[in-house]
Amino acid sequence: MKTGQTFHERAAAALAKVKAEAAALRSRLEKSRQALQSNTSLSQALEGLGRGWRHQRVGKYGPTWYFLRYSAPKAETLGGLKVSKSEMCWLAELADDPEEMRQGRRLNTYSDKLERVPVAIATFEEIEKAECPACKAQVPLVECMHQTRDSYDYDVWETWHYALCLECETVTELKHDIDEY
Numbered sequence: 001m002k003t004g005q006t007f008h009e010r011a012a013a014a015l016a017k018v019k020a021e022a023a024a025l026r027s028r029l030e031k032s033r034q035a036l037q038s039n040t041s042l043s044q045a046l047e048g049l050g051r052g053w054r055h056q057r058v059g060k061y062g063p064t065w066y067f068l069r070y071s072a073p074k075a076e077t078l079g080g081l082k083v084s085k086s087e088m089c090w091l092a093e094l095a096d097d098p099e100e101m102r103q104g105r106r107l108n109t110y111s112d113k114l115e116r117v118p119v120a121i122a123t124f125e126e127i128e129k130a131e132c133p134a135c136k137a138q139v140p141l142v143e144c145m146h147q148t149r150d151s152y153d154y155d156v157w158e159t160w161h162y163a164l165c166l167e168c169e170t171v172t173e174l175k176h177d178i179d180e181y
């Protein structure tokens with residue numbers, strides 16, 4: 001105990017010190033939590049974009065990540081109307097197995113024959129872009145679709161729209177749609 005300080009003064013000083021330290025630690029913890037969240041989101045997006053092409057039923061059994069590209073031929077068949085229509089697509093350079101991706105998505109069938117359907121493979125130039133809120137660059141727009149409720153009453157399908165920026169190493173949510181059927 002410092003000379004001249006009562007136990008009470010000493011306790012008050014100790015309390016003030018640990019409270020200040022706790023506030024600083026909480027702030028660092030919050031920053032770490034945010035960094036971890038951002039880190040996790042980016043790895044989920046990149047890994048999801050690498051295997052989303054394999055999903056037979058998009059979003060049905062877990063989140064499916066994909067890119068979008070403008071699909072003019074489909075739009076022109078809609079009763080002659082000029083409708084902007086985008087299709088889900090994937091980039092071969094991000095695929096977990098680009099060779100297999102080019103061969104097509106495996107179909108589960110009851111026959112022994114392995115059936116495959118072609119995957120919509122896009123080039124980087126073709127995919128739709130969005131503005132990164134942080135650095136304002138035009139970066140890939142990515143979406144994630146997931147059926148989050150499956151019941152007798154109603155189903156819920158959620159779609160998240162993100163800007164995927166590798167400069168900022170972020171996936172920033174731009175929009176979140178919730179559809180009930």
Ligand SMILES: [Zn+2]
Nearest residue numbers: 132135165168
């Ligand atoms: Zn950015």
